Amino acid sequence: MPAPSDILIHAHDGDYRVRVGDGTFTALMDASDDPVIVDAALVDAVGHPDRVIPFEAVESRKTLAGVEEIIEALRDRGVTRGRSLIAVGGGIVQDVATAAASLYMRGLPWRYVPTTVLAMVDSCIGGKSSLNVGPYKNLAGNFHPPAEVVIDPRFIATLDDEARAGGLCEAMKITFCRGDGAYARYLDLVAAMRTDGEGAAPLIAHALASKKWFIEIDEFDQAERRQLNFGHTFAHALEAATGFGVSHGIAVGIGTVAAERLAVAVDGPEHARPELVAEAVRLVRQAGDLRARLAALDRERFRTAFLADKKHGADGLHVILPAHGGTTQERVLARSDVTLRTLEQALDEAIAMMVDP
Ligand SMILES: NC(=O)c1ccc[n+]([C@@H]2O[C@H](COP(=O)([O-])OP(=O)(O)OC[C@H]3O[C@@H](n4cnc5c(N)ncnc54)[C@H](O)[C@@H]3O)[C@@H](O)[C@H]2O)c1
The missing domain is CATH 1.20.1090.10 (Dehydroquinate synthase-like - alpha domain)
Structure with a gap:
């Protein structure tokens, strides 16, 4: 298994590391006993039932009420200050976990494991939360970057074709915005990626390095x-x-x-x-x-x-x-x-x- 690659992101309230590589999720789970907010569809894949707080990843629950539910579940589990959290899922889980981690006991550090291509190549860095309010999508939000992002491309294997291709559209867009050289490299890397996620790590790292330029210069x-x-x-x-x-x-x-x-x-x-x-x-x-x-x-x-x-x-x-x-x-x-x-x-x-x- 190739060694994971690391990207360092500079944010207003501290730097954080993005680690990309096969097997990184298992290593993260084995190295801590933090509570884990998990996309309900991935509970079986994640294991560790004693630590898991499931969250149904649908837009109608990406709300202040959804955040409140997570905060309550953290309290029920007796999570105190000084602890940190893990969140595992796509952009919906990321959005509610960012908000919940920023508010619970006035803020806990958290680590994020993106499980969709879209979240891996794009939303996992930047530190933003976006919540739906009534009929308005992404109307409310804040900034609370994770302490670490851990990307295990093995999660790609269970995504459907539309989810995988849609995520790659974001990688295409980011690298195109970064310039011709970045876009040409994207085309080479995407050709080498398999639908089960094999070969995806270099493409993910490239898209994130391209996005890093934009978010660091203009957080x-x-x-x-x-x-x-x-x-x-x-x-x-x-x-x-x-x-x-x-x-x-x-x-x-x-x-x-x-x-x-x-x-x-x-x-x-x-x-x-x-x-x-x-x-x-x-x-x-x-x-x-x-x-x-x-x-x-x-x-x-x-x-x-x-x-x-x-x-x-x-x-x-x-x-x-x-x-x-x-x-x-x-x-x-x-x-x-x-x-x-x-x-x-x-x-x-x-x-x-x-x-x-
Ligand atoms: N905060 C940000 O910076 C930011 C940026 C972009 C998008 N977003 C938000 O992200 C959301 C979209 O996120 P998304 O596209 O990553 O997915 P998602 O979280 O909406 O999940 C989509 C579906 O994929 C399922 N899923 C997730 N991982 C899976 C896996 N490995 N295998 C099988 N199924 C899986 C989920 O259960 C869900 O049914 C939108 O709400 C969007 O507004 C936020």
Whole structure:
């Protein structure tokens, strides 16, 4: 078994290590007796029933009430100050565990084991929690980075094709935003990864090293880190407009192509990035036939959700588009019917590429 690789992340309240490698999860569990907040679907895979607090990973429970439930379970188990926690799961468990760890007895250190590709390559670093409030997704949250992130690619083996491909869409996006060299390396590494997670460790480490640059230079999302929203304004609107029938990572894959099409429409054909489009189409098609789900797209909801994105300003609609010569740039487009029509046309072109034979 190859030795794990370590990445050090600098955050405002201390540095933390990300360890990537096969077998790292077992080593972590054997080395501590910390209570473990676990995605309920993974309880059997995790073992250690005496230490486990199961949490059902569904969006409707990624709420303040869900956090309260975990806090209560920690109290019931007699967890005191001076202890630390482990959380095992995808982004939902990460979000509630971040919030619970930050609030329980005014904050305990915690370690995070991401179990989806999306969480492994992206959300596990950055330290943010995002909670749903009523009908609003990710409206509330805070920063409480883990003391350590432990990534064991063996968890990938039980993910379905859509979850795996969706996570890879995020890795594609991050490395594209970082620059041509990072993106070319992503293409090499993704070709070497198997669906059971074999060969995934170098790809995960590469995506995280690419994201590290953005979050260290701009931890609180004020400037450079905003580039990572590439594809996301389209993706969030697409998720909402399909009643969340398209999963987040897959929506990001479609959103990056829509953003590329928009750049060509507003900035000219030299902004086309065929190497990005080809990879996004390859990944999105792994999610299976999306025709029915995309046909259910509600245009009015798409427009409303796109316009409601919190990244827009009084000066216009803020979108991240491919820049001429590589990476991405933030562009401000006028709030107008013409812009909305252009956005929708870009989305339609992207969707056609994903579903046409
Ligand atoms: N805080 C952040 O920085 C951040 C960043 C990106 C996304 N998110 C949030 O993350 C959430 C999405 O997270 P996600 O896509 O990682 O997954 P998830 O936590 O939503 O889980 C999706 C499904 O996969 C299952 N699952 C998890 N690991 C598995 C495994 N190894 N094998 C089989 N099934 C498994 C879960 O039980 C669940 O049914 C969204 O709520 C999103 O808002 C947060």
